[in-house]
Amino acid sequence: MSLNGKTAVITGSNSGIGLGIARELARAGADVVLNSFTDRDEDHALAAGIGKEFGVTARYIKADMSRGDECRALIEQTGGCDILVNNAGIQHVAPIDEFPTKKWDAIIAINLTSAFHTTAAALPEMRARGWGRVVNIASAHGLTASPYKSAYIAAKHGIVGLSKTTALETAEEPITCNAICPGYVLTPLVEAQIPDQMKAHGMDRDTVVRDVMLARQPSKQFATVEQLGGTTVFLCSDAAAQITGTTISVDGGWTAL
Known part of the structure; x- marks a missing residue:
C-alpha cells in the first residue's frame, strides 16, 4: 500500500484524528500537508518532525476552514493534490430551539462547506494528474442521530451525501471518494x-x-487515530480502486444496532 510520490492534504490536522491520519499517510510514503487555522512555530515544527520521522516532505499551511476562499487557497498552495482528506470539524451541543445561530453557521461551514470548497479545487488537479483520492471524515452521526447535536449531525449527513455525489461525478475516472464514519475515538x-x-x-x-x-x-x-489512519491508507491504495461512493464505519458496531 505504498503511496510514494503522492501528495496528501489533510484539513484540521495539527492534532487528534487529522494528525493520526497524516502520520499514517506519511508512513505509507506520501508527502503530507498539515493544516489548521493557527500559524504557530509548533505547527510548522510538527510538520517538520513528521517529515524527518518518515523521510517524506511535510509542510504546514494555515487556512481557516470557515472561509471558502482560504479552503481553495489551501489546495492551490499545495502545488498538486493527489489525496484530499477532509477532516476539519467542530462541535456544539444544545437543543434546537436554543442552538446559537452563529454556532450553527460555524459548524456547517467548517464541517461541511469546507469540504465542498477543497474538493472543488482539488478535482481539476487530480484530473490533470490522472489519479486522485478524496476521503471525507464523517461520523457515526453521519448515519444515525443523537439529540442536541443538530448542526453536527446535519453536517455529517451532508458529508456522506457529498461523498456520494463526488463519487458519481468521477466514477469513470481514476478518482474515488468515500466517507469514513468513526464512532468515539x-x-x-x-x-x-x-x-x-x-x-x-x-x-x-x-x-x-x-x-x-x-x-x-x-x-x-x-477507535484509535492509527486505525482511522490505516483505513485512510487502504482507501488510497490500489486495493480500493473500485471502492467509491460508500461509507466505512469504524465505530465498534455502533451503527449495527
Whole structure:
C-alpha cells in the first residue's frame, strides 16, 4: 500500500484524528500537508518532525476552514493534490430551539462547506494528474442521530451525501471518494474529558468509559487515530480502486444496532 510520490492534504490536522491520519499517510510514503487555522512555530515544527520521522516532505499551511476562499487557497498552495482528506470539524451541543445561530453557521461551514470548497479545487488537479483520492471524515452521526447535536449531525449527513455525489461525478475516472464514519475515538480532547465525566458520575475511569462514554459503542473500546489512519491508507491504495461512493464505519458496531 505504498503511496510514494503522492501528495496528501489533510484539513484540521495539527492534532487528534487529522494528525493520526497524516502520520499514517506519511508512513505509507506520501508527502503530507498539515493544516489548521493557527500559524504557530509548533505547527510548522510538527510538520517538520513528521517529515524527518518518515523521510517524506511535510509542510504546514494555515487556512481557516470557515472561509471558502482560504479552503481553495489551501489546495492551490499545495502545488498538486493527489489525496484530499477532509477532516476539519467542530462541535456544539444544545437543543434546537436554543442552538446559537452563529454556532450553527460555524459548524456547517467548517464541517461541511469546507469540504465542498477543497474538493472543488482539488478535482481539476487530480484530473490533470490522472489519479486522485478524496476521503471525507464523517461520523457515526453521519448515519444515525443523537439529540442536541443538530448542526453536527446535519453536517455529517451532508458529508456522506457529498461523498456520494463526488463519487458519481468521477466514477469513470481514476478518482474515488468515500466517507469514513468513526464512532468515539480516543484523542487528546476525549482523554481530557474523562476526569470530568468520572467526577460528574462518581465512577472510576473504566466504568465511566464503558457505561457513559461508550454506551452506544458495542465493542466498549475507543477507535484509535492509527486505525482511522490505516483505513485512510487502504482507501488510497490500489486495493480500493473500485471502492467509491460508500461509507466505512469504524465505530465498534455502533451503527449495527
